[in-house]
Amino acid sequence: MTVNKYKLSVQGMTCMDCEEHVTKALKQAGAKNVSADFRGDEAVFELSEDRIDEAKQNIVQTGYYPGEEEIQTAEDCVAFNRVDDYDLLIIGSGGAAFSAAITASENGAKVAMVERRTVGGTCVNIGCVPSKTMLRAGKINGLAKSNPFTGLQTSTGDADLAELTAQKDKLISQMRQEKYIDLIDEYGFDLIRGEASFIDEKTVQVNGEHITAKSFLIATGANPAVPDIPGLKDIDYLTSTTALELKGVPKRLAVIGSGYIAAELGQMFHNLGTEVTLMQRSERLFKTYDPEVSDAIDEALTEQGLNLITGVTYQKVEQNGDTKSVTIEVNGEQQVIEADQVLVATGRKPNTEGLKLEAASVKTGKKGEVLTNEFLQTTNDRIYAAGDVTLGPQFVYVAAYEGGMAAGNALGVATRKIDLRFVPGVTFTNPSIATVGLTEQQAKEKGYNVKTSALPLDAVPRALVNHETTGLYKLVVDAGTRKLIGAHIVSENAEDVIFAATLAVQFGLTIDDLTNSFAPYLTMAEGLKLAALTIDKDVSKLSCCAG
Structure with a gap:
């Protein structure tokens, strides 16, 4: 048959x-x-x-x-071109790369992955995994030094950062092996060690050898960007990578930038005993978020003892012996911030240098990012790009989603358009910040008639019993349909609560759907329901569980 x-x-x-x-x-x-x-x-x-x-x-x-x-006709179907060395050649070995390799291998394609350094990419090696385990260590140390319960007498000694770093490195090694390296043999694709650069539109060179492929995926990720501040490149500064390799806790840390990396690592070092100063050019933290979110995290970090300076103009950075200094101007007045270490956390730049993309007719943007269309194709229709190298949302789950989609599109097993409307974002500070969907300003710009609720954390019973009430839940609602179109949370466990909000936004649930659902009492997730009730009611006038 x-x-x-x-x-x-x-x-x-x-x-x-x-x-x-x-x-x-x-x-x-x-x-x-x-x-x-x-x-x-x-x-x-x-x-x-x-x-x-x-x-x-x-x-x-x-x-x-x-x-x-x-x-499907022969024209529509996948016809793997065995004239070439590979059906799909992937440059990079992170989340996008492995998702693509697995998708392509499962569809019978001949696949190779080229990696010049360590297998696994940013997340497992120098990003999510190491930072989050160190953040957890910092949080525990911070709570031991100072907790909100008057009847508890807790304390801690000096943190052994060398021992913490060694434990972190052991975890990275285990996860890299189990979640990346072991999968290469499991799915049967080739790993080529070396640096790839394009020779022409269908050929790359690795270790002097020419390799051809029917399709390519650029998944080389990004690395810390360094701003052009006089003197900065002349000192021994830290990045998000090298900060997690320190063996000793610095006494003073000056942080240039105050986005998610700056806030997370700044708070981590503060919890380990460092005096931390965060500096940024804009007038408020997390300037792309709703103002209430910015205010809440500003209040939380300030209460904890971090020094925040906004509206900064950087003038110069100097080093005298072991002391580093950052000269800034704020409101027309000059200040000098002295520190033992300076952390640069001003964003990331794509890893495209050395790929010789021009030889393959692949165009890049102003920051060096690979430009793609809605199918993740570059300006060369046989070459795709996915993950951080495109400067899209910098999350490993987005990279993996894009990698699998790009592989399917490149091989012709599917034709899918990228859809990033419902990507949740999390900053793992304490309290954490989690958002999904539109901010109030974005919703208004798109023409929505907007209703909002901003529920302070002291209206959430779980926050009250935890004695941690700095934060809020803000919901953005389409007044016409009453559908939830945005949710923004600053609270403990916001990173877990946001998944429920993501489902509500993605699948068009209304405020009434939320208020008519059961929410477990004394959970942070209950805050979503209470914030939904706040659209129509004053929750301060309700008894516990009365919603």
Whole structure:
């Protein structure tokens, strides 16, 4: 019996779990190389023509609604070009790269990954994993030094940063091996050690060897950007990478910048015993967030003892012996901030140097970022880019999403457009900051008639019993439909609460849906329901659980 490649419309899918259910239903009918796409309302697969009705019936039984199938012609189908060395060659080995390699390998492609340094990319080696484990250590140390309960007498000695760093490095090594290196043999793709640069539109050079591929993915990530401040490059400054390699706690730390990296690492060192000064050019912290969010985190960090200076003009940086100094101007007055270490945390720049992208007709933006369209194609339609190298949202889960999508598009197993409307963002300070959807200003600019609620944390019972009431929940609502279109939280565990808000925003839940749902009492998640109630009621006039 003839095996065809089908594209089948499937209605009712709303998320990645739905994709998995449809994929399982098709595989039970014998389908191979299944790719379901809830955003495109379709599934693509290979199946014997005598089993297509069985496959559709399986989908119906799963709770979804199949439409008419289309047989993909040879022009539509994947025809892997074995004339080239590889079907897909990936430059980089981080979250986007591995997601792409796994997707491509599962679809039968011949795949290679080129890495010039350490396998695993930013997140596991120098980003998420090391920073978050050190942040946790700092938080525990900070609570031991000072806790909000009057009946507890806690204290701590000097932090052994060398021992903490060694424990962190052991964790990184374990996760790099289990979550990255071990998967290379599991999925059967090639790892090529060396630096890749393009020779032409279909060829790269690695270690002097020329390698051709049908398609390419640039997933080289980004690294810390260093601003042009006189004298800065002449001193021994820290970046987010080298700060996590220190073996001793500095007495004084001056931080240039106060975005998420600056705030997280600044608070970590403060909790370990460092006197920290955060400096930034803008007039408020997290200037792209709602003002209430900026004010709340400013208040929290100030209460904890960090020194925040905004509206800064940097004049010069100098070093005299072991002491470093940053000369700044604020409101027309000059100040000198002295420190043992200076941390530069002013954003990241894409790793595109050395790739010789011009040889492949790949264009970059003003900051060196690889420019892509909605399908993640570059200006060369056989070359794709994903993750931090595009300077999109700097989250590993976004990189992985983009990597898998780019691989599917590059190989022709799917045609998917990138959709980043509902990406939650988290800053892991204490309290943490979590946001999803539109800010109030963004919603107004898009033409929404907006209603908002801003619930202070002292109205959330869990925050009261924790004696941690600096923060807020802010909801942005479309007044016409009452749908939630934005949620912004500053609180303990905001990073966990935001997932519920993300589902509400992504799937169009209304304020009434939230207020008519059960929220466990004495959880931070209850704050979402209370903030929703605040749209129409004064929650201070309600008893506990009265919502």
